[in-house]
Amino acid sequence: MNILLISHLQKGSGNLHTIERIRTYLSDVHYKCTLTSPEEFSDEGDFKSYVKANSIKLIIGLHAFRSGKLLQDAKVNYILIIGGTDVNEDYRNQDKMTVMTQSVLSSRKIIVFSNGLRQKVQELWPEIPQNKIIEIKQGVQTCPSKFSLAGYIQKHHSDVYTTDMAICICVGSIRPVKNPLYLVEEFSKLHERRQNIIYVICGQVVDEEYGKSFRTKIDSLPGVIFIPGLPLTDAHAAIQQSFAYINCSNSEGMALAILEAMTLRVPVIVRDIDGNKDIVEHGVNGFVFSNPKQCIEHVEQLLLDKLLRDNTVQGASEYVQREHSVDSERNKYCDVVKSCVE
Incomplete structure (x- = not known):
């Protein structure tokens, strides 16, 4: 089954390391995973064409605004991962908040990294059923090189x-x-x-x-x-x-x-x-x-x-x-x- 993972792919960022771990987990159990960035698509139409052409059955998007602006009208089931700046910073911008609200409400599941983020999501969108929000704490892997x-x-x-x-x-x-x-x-x-x-x-x-x-x-x-x-x-x-x-x-x-x-x-x-x-x-x-x-x-x-x-x-x-x-x-x-x- 084809799964699309969407995240801002800034080199060295925590978001990149997180989404790459998730891709590895799912690939290991034989899902076919593709990782891409919201910046790869010119608009929602371009994104929808990509999803259809590649027979995507599930989308996992990290960040309620950056990924959410593509996902809000998606015709495919998607899981939304709350990043942090979305609910801590972006919600103050009404245009961004409108996008995030649509993407959050239309998602199949919402994943948060902590109870604090769960509470923030519930404050911003009290209408969301509690069982739709799933807390998954970040897993930690370290691999120090010989760099001095x-x-x-x-x-x-x-x-x-x-x-x-x-x-x-x-x-x-x-x-x-x-x-x-x-x-x-x-x-x-x-x-x-x-x-x-x-x-x-x-x-x-x-x-x-x-x-x-x-x-x-x-x-x-x-x-x-x-x-x-x-x-x-x-x-x-x-x-x-x-x-x-x-x-x-x-x-x-x-x-x-x-x-x-x-x-x-x-x-x-x-x-x-x-x-x-x-x-x-x-x-x-x-x-x-x-x-x-x-x-x-x-x-x-x-x-x-x-x-x-x-x-x-x-x-x-x-x-x-x-x-x-x-x-x-x-x-x-x-x-x-x-x-x-x-």
């Missing part, structure tokens, strides 16, 4: 390289919603006090206008380094070699990189937003901050207290193993698909 983060810094930023560097890393696309500049001034001040503390921001620039102002700001701050994107396995290696993983987004659905850092036994320090608090319990499996100064306080706390660091890392590892199993994710997606094609 210290070697990269020594080669490209020798002015800040030391043999005892403590690197705090933030991995994510460079765009306003990820707010990569949120902590840079405080980390630069910390670097002035502690020369071995380096803040690395790693990600692809996806908003060129924002990227220009981002680069200008980064270039002016000692101790802050920008790496313009890495392959997934190198990104995993960079996280694994870091002292702490930082998330400073304005909003998140479920940040896969936080879960990857937990799996790689790196402490996570995350911004106080709903998507992050769905997975990080302060002081148990990570740390939550409400402002830049709090973030720096948590970094310095970890520098001084090895037992706290070890206990938090262990708590995070146990949490991921318990709640974010790849086997569980695989089984749930296969069950949902089966229920939609029977």
